[in-house]
Amino acid sequence: MGITVTLWIYLHFTQLQLDSTFCEASEQPVVIVDASDNRIIQVCNKARAQGVDVGLGLGAAAALCQHLQVQPYDCMFEKNKLKEIAHSLYQVTCDISLVSHNGILLRVSNMLNLYQGLEAYWQCIQAVLQRLKVCYSYASGYSPLAARLLAKNKVNLITDDSSMLLHQVKSHALYESDLPSTISEQLTRVGVHTFEALLNIPMAQLAKRFDAQLVHYVGRLLGQFKEPVNFYQPPESFSRYVELLFEAENTAWLSKPLHTLLHQLEDFLLGREKVAYQLTIELQHRDKTPAILHVYAKEGEYRAEKWLMLCEFVFSNHQLTAPVQGITLSAQRIAERQSGCGDLFEKQHKGGSAASLISILQAKLGGDAIQGVEVYADHRPEKASGFIEPLCHGNDVPREPSLVRPTMLLNPEPLNSKIHIQQGPERISTGWWDAQPIIRDYFVVKEQSGRWLWVFRDPTQNWYIHGVFH
Amino acid sequence: MQQTLQIRCDYLYCICVQYFLKQCMSDLIDLLQCQQLVWHGNEQLSNVERVSTGIKTFDEYLQGGLPKHGVIDIQAPHGIGEIRVLLPYLKQQERLTVFINPPGYVNGHGLFHLGFDTTRLLVVHPSNDIDALWSAEQCLKSGACSSVILWQDRLAIHQIKRLQLAAEQGGALQFMMRNNTSSHLSLPVSLCLKFAAHNKGLEVSINKQKGGWSKSRFVLMLESYWPELYQPPKADKVISLSEHRKWVSP
Structure with a gap:
């Protein structure tokens, strides 16, 4: 050779x-049965211990093992x-x-x-x-x-x-x-029972005495004929399914099987130097439509442990409507891993990054519970600042240190207590362009208790509390 | 017999020592202090790392400033300036500042024009107290935050201890804003401050300070830190023409 x-x-x-x-x-004990002829084809260890074996009929197996x-x-x-x-x-x-x-x-x-x-x-x-x-x-x-x-x-x-x-x-x-079977039977009839006997027959003889199919087989067996082989090409997306043999009624029971899927995800991502930003977990129920959960990692993550932690937070907020039979895990947004080049000592001090913190908080508390604050160039207090997705800032507004604005705004509520005016009025009369105009005279006032408030007087001479200087 | 003798010997020895101490007390104390066998309680401050509040007089009263990491309990009615007093400190920080459960809509506009970098501000609204404490702990130990401000009145000792550990782990400061402190339980915090309203700023009392003795009470003047807010109301809005001209063309 x-x-x-x-x-x-x-x-x-x-x-x-x-x-x-x-x-x-x-x-x-679990067995897998071929539905066409009711023969057992796969047997778990527990069943095997009780005497059930491959090839047994379903009836015989059931007689051997009750449950x-x-x-x-x-x-x-x-x-x-x-x-x-x-x-x-x-x-x-x-x-x-x-x-x-x-x-x-x-x-x-x-x-x-x-x-x-x-x-x-x-x-x-x-x-x-x-x-x-x-x-x-x-x-x-x-x-x-x-x-x-x-x-x-x-x-x-x-x-x-x-x-x-x-x-x-x-x-x-x-x-x-x-x-x-036709060929092997044919060979058996002429006294060829083993491969030894078969291979002892010279190729030429074989071709003369038997049909081409056998010659082809022997050639392929000995590696003399080339066999066409299709090689596997891995797909670029990740989606895996695991079926649970037990029905999980508690989300805590799902983390074990999910962990195995996440490990596969880790292998998938690690081999490609990639990270996933979003996972979709589909929980299959028996008669109901599957529940779909989304888990996000802000800065992208590939490690199974980290994903498991995030998934567990999401699970803890999810109420199962029916027992779960299977889990499908798919990675939604996959991108190149970007390794931040921090220095060796800095890393220890700083620990995690803001993005991973936000992913953890959002997984547990829900996406709306965490907000960033953005400032806009508008004079109307309600529109001068707003809540946005954390860590996405774009606006660039010049600072005006002379503006006196409260730290917290309230929904305007009527002013009923006795106050002492510190400053004002500051008239804000604007917003004619988007049909939400306001005309208000703002005052900085102090309550008897010492609370600093931001109040306004509208054109109808009603007074409202709009903010607090904390 | 031997025992009584022993006791008597001890007694005599004690008298001798007392006599000796009276004779050369100052020498001895100097000697012992030199060898670090005796120390004063109020000299231990240097052990605690401190960070400036950004307000000079406040730093002096706090013997250097706020602890670098730990839990700070602030007991104050809302809206008397309890955040304002922390702003100079918060402005210095480079990592995130997190507001958990603030009593209103955080007005980024106001904080921004005071010089606070709102891109480093996170606002968290958990649905219950347990989640609020959980998120505070996560923020503290993540290392991504420098200060976490939590508005919550009811706190237990074990919760504070957990936060304290998390704060040390992440090198962060946890501020507890408490409005009404019904229980007089002493919480294991690094610093406990009580604020009361005052015309020119805040009346501060230091209830407890780790590594410090002072139980002082003082008034903190804040006028110079935000003159626009504290600017005294004009008694009369009418001014003379000559005065007006002086304003217009100096």
Whole structure:
């Protein structure tokens, strides 16, 4: 074998749907059943302990285990999950191919230079998979087909020793492979039961005695024929779904599953040097329309812990109308991360920034509770200043230190107490251009109690309190 | 027998010491002070870091100014000038100033023309007291704020302690504006001031100061800090023609 032969690793996910439905928290044993023939195809550990196994009929399983929780198999769901796994793997390896609904093929040869050896590469892959908490079997091979054959039969062998791999392939029987049953039957009839026997037949003989499909298969198995592989390209948006096996009636129970999603978000953003400014969390209910929550981070954030804190504040304000069955997390505004260049010592002193403080306050108290103050060039007191989004200022008004204006304004209320006029009148008569004209004579007055007030007299000679000098 | 002897010896020793002290009291105290074995309570002020209020006389009464971080309890009726007296301090700050639960619409216009940078001002309106305290704590410990002013009458000791820790963490000052202080509970604050109205400024009493002794009561003149407001009312608005000419063409 020459240098041109590439090494592949195949990952076979045996119970993808079960692994991703967050069944750790479930008290009851869970199984996934193929709806077409009612056979069990995935079994959780609790169920396995009670004797339920893959391939059993639903009736037999129910007889073995009373409180069995049964979920129908969902192929689309597994395909989506597979994409998510591929996505996580994409952080450490480049050539990834998705095979049907539960297999991932990795082209290893290109990556060995980077990782300096198969061992180190495989450790990285394992670390990623471990974080995703999925069960899988694996094998390497010098063709995609060989790797797949070994992985599906749970050989769990990673090596670049070609003779050893060939030996492994040869030791398997034909029915264990995914050869079409017609061909394997045909071979069995002529006494070829294992791959060893099959591969001992020379190619020319094979072509003469059997059809082209088998020749093609053997060629692909040995890596002599090239197999077309579509490699995975990661999308640039982030949206993940997790289904809860239990119905969460309390928002506090949602933070655990959400945390796993946020960790995936962190990986997604970190790998791209990006931050998200807004997350949308969709809480799926059984019969009701899903509740949609928005979480904002003013200065952009990628860390799962920070997002979790913000999400928990938002959850604490949200009243669940119905139990939650699933959570979808999607990142809305993603932008490049801008690292502020502060000096090393300054940072310690200053701590956090204003933007992150505002995100925290807004998440807990709601967006309207925090306001910035803006000054406008207008003489009418109500229009001279206003509340705006915090930290967005644009106006530039010259200062006039001689103006006497109160610190707080009140809604004008009739003046009933006895006062002593300190200053005034100052007439404000303006606003003819926008149909909200005012004509008022303002006075600075002092109450008997010592309170400094800003009062005005309107043209009808009524007096009102409009502000307080705190 | 031995015990009584022992006691007697101690007694004699005490008398000796007393006698000795009387003889050379001043020498001894000087010696002990020199070795830092004896100290006066009112000499400990230097330990507390202080920051100027921006008003010279106020600084003098406060022995240097406000504490650099901590909680300051201000007991004052609303509208007598309790914010005005803090403005010179607030104007010096570079980080955010947060108003929580202010008793009215904060008039940025007024603060702005007094020289306050309104871009550094945040106004928070929480829905209840607990949220108000929570936001004060968050602001203090974030390190992004230099001062947090909270209007809330009812406070508990443990709440103040939490705020105190948060203030130290973020290097910020927390002002508690309290209108009616019904309970006479002593709160663990760094500084407790009581303001009362006065014609020319404020009547201030320092109820408690961390690292300080003074329980003083004084009148703070504020006229020179905002002359436009305190300008005495003109008794008569009619002036003579010659006086008017003097005004128009000096």
